[in-house]
Amino acid sequence: MWHLNLSIDGDARETLSAQLRNALRGRITDGTLRPGTRVPSTRQLATDLGVSRTVVVEAYEQLCAEGYLTSQRGSGTSVADSARAGVASALTADEAPAPEVWDLRAGGTDVSTFPRQDWIRCVGAVLRSAGPRELGYAPPSGLPPVRRTLAGYLGRVRGVRVRPEHLMITSGFAQGLALLCRVLRDQGHEAIGVEDPGHPGEWAFIADAGLRPVSVPVDREGIRVDELAATGVRAVLTTPASQFPTGAPLSRRRREQLLDWARAVDGYVVEDDFDAAFVAPAQRMPALQSVAPDRVVYAGSASKVLAPALRLGWLAAPTGLAASIERVRAGWDIGCSGLDQLAFARLVDTGAFDRHLRRLRAEFQRRGQAVRQHVARHLPGVAPLDASGGLQTYLVLPRWCAEESMVAAARRRSVLVRGGRFYALRADDRPPALVIGYAGVRGAELGRGLAGVAAAYRDVTARHATGVNARRVADSDRRTGLTA
Ligand SMILES: Cc1ncc(COP(=O)(O)O)c(C=O)c1O
Numbered sequence: 001m002w003h004l005n006l007s008i009d010g011d012a013r014e015t016l017s018a019q020l021r022n023a024l025r026g027r028i029t030d031g032t033l034r035p036g037t038r039v040p041s042t043r044q045l046a047t048d049l050g051v052s053r054t055v056v057v058e059a060y061e062q063l064c065a066e067g068y069l070t071s072q073r074g075s076g077t078s079v080a081d082s083a084r085a086g087v088a089s090a091l092t093a094d095e096a097p098a099p100e101v102w103d104l105r106a107g108g109t110d111v112s113t114f115p116r117q118d119w120i121r122c123v124g125a126v127l128r129s130a131g132p133r134e135l136g137y138a139p140p141s142g143l144p145p146v147r148r149t150l151a152g153y154l155g156r157v158r159g160v161r162v163r164p165e166h167l168m169i170t171s172g173f174a175q176g177l178a179l180l181c182r183v184l185r186d187q188g189h190e191a192i193g194v195e196d197p198g199h200p201g202e203w204a205f206i207a208d209a210g211l212r213p214v215s216v217p218v219d220r221e222g223i224r225v226d227e228l229a230a231t232g233v234r235a236v237l238t239t240p241a242s243q244f245p246t247g248a249p250l251s252r253r254r255r256e257q258l259l260d261w262a263r264a265v266d267g268y269v270v271e272d273d274f275d276a277a278f279v280a281p282a283q284r285m286p287a288l289q290s291v292a293p294d295r296v297v298y299a300g301s302a303s304k305v306l307a308p309a310l311r312l313g314w315l316a317a318p319t320g321l322a323a324s325i326e327r328v329r330a331g332w333d334i335g336c337s338g339l340d341q342l343a344f345a346r347l348v349d350t351g352a353f354d355r356h357l358r359r360l361r362a363e364f365q366r367r368g369q370a371v372r373q374h375v376a377r378h379l380p381g382v383a384p385l386d387a388s389g390g391l392q393t394y395l396v397l398p399r400w401c402a403e404e405s406m407v408a409a410a411r412r413r414s415v416l417v418r419g420g421r422f423y424a425l426r427a428d429d430r431p432p433a434l435v436i437g438y439a440g441v442r443g444a445e446l447g448r449g450l451a452g453v454a455a456a457y458r459d460v461t462a463r464h465a466t467g468v469n470a471r472r473v474a475d476s477d478r479r480t481g482l483t484a
Pocket of ligand 1: 272301308312
């Protein structure tokens with residue numbers, strides 16, 4: 001049953017058993033065969049190699065005696081755990097059990113909520129009915145029935161206006177962005193505006209695709225369109241539903257300004273709608289694309305609403321870009337997993353996706369509220385920005401509180417969290433900030449993480465107070481002539 005790729009030479013001077021022993025020992029010591037790996041039964045390996053069973057038995061016995069293999073009645077023979085102590089120590093640094101930490105860095109989602117049973121049912125139904133077409137190569141831009149379902153869904157929940165044949169299924173938002181940048185560059189764009197603060201990972205993608213990300217500041221109404229116009233770019237990447245990471249929804253006034261700008265420069269607005277599902281109903285507006293499908297490239301993702309592991313996203317581009325994007329995509333890969341696409345479409349068609357999202361939205365809203373209440377009670381002087389819901393809270397710290405000190409103090413309390421500077425493209429004098437991601441931890445762990453943040457804030461406050469007192473004493477000593 002277990003296959004092992006080995007060959008031995010019937011004409012060599014060494015005996016067959018010695019060759020086999022040396023070959024196996026070599027694979028174990030160089031790390032190709034890892035501890036715990038099952039090796040074939042003596043009968044199976046003898047058949048595979050075309051040698052007598054005694055040759056293999058002899059080799060296995062010797063390697064067991066040397067401690068390279070272990071053999072247990074009923075569970076066969078495997079590479080011993082202790083076989084490569086030297087090699088193992090080099091390999092296992094990242095496999096060691098992690099100490100307990102509370103990860104409040106934004107960017108995650110709570111994959112423990114993944115609707116496993118619904119997904120299993122959908123995958124099962126898809127597999128039972130899949131014929132040669134479903135198991136063969138899908139069109140690179142996505143399977144037609146999946147595009148129909150998704151176009152219907154996006155129209156229903158986000159007002160997106162797209163014909164199914166113009167909606168591309170991508171390997172996550174990241175692939176859509178990379179494709180788009182490549183096409184913009186081919187069309188003569190050299191730079192693209194990005195919200196600042198924003199997502200550093202996206203800036204890296206943009207730069208890799210040959211475009212220069214240009215900082216455009218945001219405020220409580222979202223992206224500053226006057227500043228955008230001053231940059232001279234003709235395309236901009238935005239998060240209108242809930243600005244990442246401040247959480248500010250793009251105001252009505254700014255939405256109009258942004259679209260006017262795009263028309264004036266004959267350019268494009270890229271709408272990253274990845275977390276719109278979590279925006280509080282009172283603040284939720286239809287996608288920007290719904291009012292200007294000729295100027296807005298709409299992009300979404302299953303990463304936050306289901307799990308990043310699916311690598312599923314979607315892109316609806318204006319006609320001026322769509323054909324070029326399709327052409328580039330067809331040369332990059334031959335589409336993403338058709339079976340996953342079909343399972344996802346089934347999840348949507350059966351209503352299980354809407355049910356899951358309703359639960360998840362309520363859970364994230366509870367967590368957002370818990371963060372704000374905790375801050376109000378335990379972090380005096382810290383102000384959360386008014387947010388639309390989303391997946392993280394942007395906390396403005398008092399000016400005296402250096403964000404690096406807060407991040408370091410939190411780390412000492414086993415809490416991972418990022419300061420506002422992490423999300424800034426351009427250095428400026430904006431107030432120090434802390435971004436608390438609450439989507440990536442389970443609800444019960446959030447409280448422990450927040451308690452760590454409050455303790456870290458007390459540590460930093462106490463150090464600050466000691467410093468202030470010391471300065472006061474020194475000043476008064478100087479005034480009274482006690483020190484030189
Ligand atoms: C701002 C932003 N957009 C989009 C995404 C989704 O990206 P993807 O679909 O490639 O996982 C993320 C994920 O962290 C994100 O932070």
